[in-house]
Amino acid sequence: MAEQRHIRAQRARAQAIGGGVRCGGVVEVLERVVGVQAQDPASAALGVRARSVGLTAGDVRRAVEDRTAVRGWFMRGTLHLVAASDVRRLLGLLGPVFLRSGERRLRELGLDPKLCARAERVIGLAIAADGPLTRAELTDRLGGIGVPTQGQAAFHLIRRSALAGQICYGPEGDGPAAKARFALLDAWLPAGGRKAWDDEAAVVELAHRYRAGYGPAEAQDFATWSGLSMSVAKRAWAAADSHGEEEDAAEEGDVRLLPAYDNYLTAYRSRELSVPAAHEPRVWPGGGQIRASIIVDGWAVGTWSRGGVKGAAGVMVSPFGALSAGVEDGVAAEAADIDRFLARG
DSSP, X not given: XXXXXXXXXXXHHHTTSSTTOOBSSHHHHHHHHSOEEOSSXXXXXXXXXXXXXXXXXXXXXXXXXXXXXXXXEOGGGOXXXXXXXXXXXXXXXXXXXXXXXXXXXXXXXXXXXXXXXXXXXXXXXHHHHHOSEEHXXXXXXXXXXXXXXXXXXXXXXXXXXHHTTSEEEOOOOSSTTOOOEEEEHHHHSOSOSSOOOOHXXXXXXXXXXXXXXXXXXXXXXXXXXXXXXXXXXHHHHHHSOOTTSOOOOOOSOXXXXXXXXXXXXXXXSOOTTTSOGGGHHHHOOBTTBOOOEEEETTEEEEEEEESSOXXXXXXXXXXXXXXXXXXXXXXXXXXXXXXXXXXXX
């Protein structure tokens, strides 16, 4: 049990959600953990907040507008917010993996290779002619070549173009009804920045960064987080440098309110070190949901929600059991910081 607490505390420190560790900027957060989960942009912003100090939702939005952070499909083929300097490196390594794994779904949707290639050209030409376009606008253009506009066909073709490095999420537009728009990657993010990984170094470098940002962990955890095959993950893991993985995890009682789908709850093969087994259904209720969680030194002690209910800082908590006075104070401080973070967006 003591060993598990030690590992958990080290992981929390590595991810900047424990041990008193907090980052100072949006890109610093993203580079530390490679990227934050971004199925929901609001949750992604809150994931940055939980790992930083003094930032606001506006800072996260400006990082996207300034093109220092980019939202796209990366680890596990799921949406993440990553540092702009990592976009091409990650796509070069992971894009082909998830393009291959997505071929079956495309066939199930009746999208043959010829139509897929034609759709990629249509997407590129449409954005080149009219500038960044929303998913609905791209769906309408794809409908013109026979792609069904209802269902998931258009979405999977847009995702395919993103994984291929043709497009990425770009500007969100103005006003309360603004929607995310897709831009041409080469126009939105001109080539440059970090040197591209070569074929041999790519997986080893990613494994090294995972060990630094998520360790202590094992090859199976790296495979779970990245979506790479176990055989590839194991070879890279054996070659990756483990230096920096065993830092002391001081400052006990560090409370963080993590958003839904947070990295900490998706980055490991097993949940036993992060959530009590008896309460797993409250964090993972089914249907692909992962609820926002109250974490103390890397251990889940409850869930939380916000919106539509008055209370301390607008946050409602559902603890798994009685909380100590220190943890209650920590929750209140985090709830107040969420209010500050969102109010200055």
